[in-house]
Amino acid sequence: MRISVVGGGYVGLVSSACLAELGHSVNLIEIDKKKVTCIKSGHSPIFEDGLDEMLAKHINLNLKISSDYNDVPLSDATFICVGTPQSHDGSADLSMIKAASHSIGNVLRDSEKYHVVAVKSTVPPSTTQQLVMPIILENGRIKDQNIGFVMNPEFLREGRAIQDFMKPDRIVIGSSDIKAGDLIATVYHGLNAPVVRTGITEAEMVKYASNAFLATKISFSNEIGNICKRLGIDVYEVMKGVGLDHRINPYFLNAGAGFGGSCFPKDIMALIHLAERLEEDPILLKSIITVNEHQPKRMVDMLEKKIGSLSGKKVAVLGLAFKDNTDDVRDSRSIGVILDLKNKGAWVAAYDPKANVSMRSIIPDIDYCSSAAEALKNADACLVMTEWPEFSSLEKEFDLMKSRIIIEGRKILSCADCEGICW
Numbered sequence: 001m002r003i004s005v006v007g008g009g010y011v012g013l014v015s016s017a018c019l020a021e022l023g024h025s026v027n028l029i030e031i032d033k034k035k036v037t038c039i040k041s042g043h044s045p046i047f048e049d050g051l052d053e054m055l056a057k058h059i060n061l062n063l064k065i066s067s068d069y070n071d072v073p074l075s076d077a078t079f080i081c082v083g084t085p086q087s088h089d090g091s092a093d094l095s096m097i098k099a100a101s102h103s104i105g106n107v108l109r110d111s112e113k114y115h116v117v118a119v120k121s122t123v124p125p126s127t128t129q130q131l132v133m134p135i136i137l138e139n140g141r142i143k144d145q146n147i148g149f150v151m152n153p154e155f156l157r158e159g160r161a162i163q164d165f166m167k168p169d170r171i172v173i174g175s176s177d178i179k180a181g182d183l184i185a186t187v188y189h190g191l192n193a194p195v196v197r198t199g200i201t202e203a204e205m206v207k208y209a210s211n212a213f214l215a216t217k218i219s220f221s222n223e224i225g226n227i228c229k230r231l232g233i234d235v236y237e238v239m240k241g242v243g244l245d246h247r248i249n250p251y252f253l254n255a256g257a258g259f260g261g262s263c264f265p266k267d268i269m270a271l272i273h274l275a276e277r278l279e280e281d282p283i284l285l286k287s288i289i290t291v292n293e294h295q296p297k298r299m300v301d302m303l304e305k306k307i308g309s310l311s312g313k314k315v316a317v318l319g320l321a322f323k324d325n326t327d328d329v330r331d332s333r334s335i336g337v338i339l340d341l342k343n344k345g346a347w348v349a350a351y352d353p354k355a356n357v358s359m360r361s362i363i364p365d366i367d368y369c370s371s372a373a374e375a376l377k378n379a380d381a382c383l384v385m386t387e388w389p390e391f392s393s394l395e396k397e398f399d400l401m402k403s404r405i406i407i408e409g410r411k412i413l414s415c416a417d418c419e420g421i422c423w
Ligand code: UDX
Pocket: 154, 155, 156, 157, 158, 159, 211, 214, 218, 251, 252, 253, 254, 255, 256, 257, 258, 259, 260, 261, 262, 263, 264, 322, 323, 324
């Protein structure tokens, strides 16, 4: 099939490369010229396992990238994969969805070929029907029989996005007409996954409900972990026992510093905003965020209890990315921790295997180190914020510290004298 993808960010780029891998002819549209040049040369502007190899294999063959929408009418379907960041009031900012819809509507106006527009971006329920569809149809020249609309949410985890695309747990296709949904189902032929067919608004809500539920599991585990810590109980042993109940399952029960990233915090805030607009009080959703905001603060409190005033103390912060296997620091739990440490007068020496550069653009005035050992040298304390596998073998490097005060926010270290946030 010929497929256009609007937006060369995380979701759009991974989806484009994977759709090309599935054998489709993909036309990726990205307005940022720097990104276009980078991707054209076969390189990914973001760090994602396996993506460079996949781009190099398909770029300029069955994967083309440009900044214009000219080829959209030649495609069978267009996926909208632009960002829906958090607005100042917590709601989802839909300005990029609007802009993409206008551009798609403009080029499709005189097309006589059947075309399906599929929204992949995470959008609040009704956005596809009340915003995307009217904008695309506003010129009144696209005939009803030539256009269909679908909502097809993505469930890609950063760092594991290619695997999640190629081996999904499920493919959700929301459509109001069968023909449009069938066409998008054909795009995924060859993938071995159940296809869930729903209405458009239901598909939009599946994404929010999935992310909110996963975040609930994490905040729940953190709350249980905080109680366990008081009682001297190992929450990881507890959750192993809990997770083996098939009604619960063992995933996303890792207690620690809480969740960050580009999706969970913003999607839960958007859901809270939506609920409040509907005059509902989303007590549980608000608690998920409250627990998540408290978790990193607990690490700094623990540190102060151990070493007193942080003023003038050197604190090594290991891990800046919001999780392992990515250079993304969006809403990373280490941001709040570093700012807290700085406010209390500590000297922060930070190290991350991939995310030093991205964190420097948010917090420029701390020391960035090229290894864990460099950060630990003469440090008064160490906080571990990301579950990078390379941290699991740290042991003798801690001897470089002035004193071995080590607090981990992710259960990753193997040394016996470190203290966990909830264990
Ligand atoms: C998430 C969803 O998993 C994905 O389906 C959606 O499309 C986008 O958002 P992502 O943000 O890439 O993916 O990361 P994920 O692996 O889900 O982790 C999110 C955060 O939760 C990380 O900060 C991670 O460290 C934390 N986490 C995860 C925990 O604290 N405990 C866990 O048990 C699991």
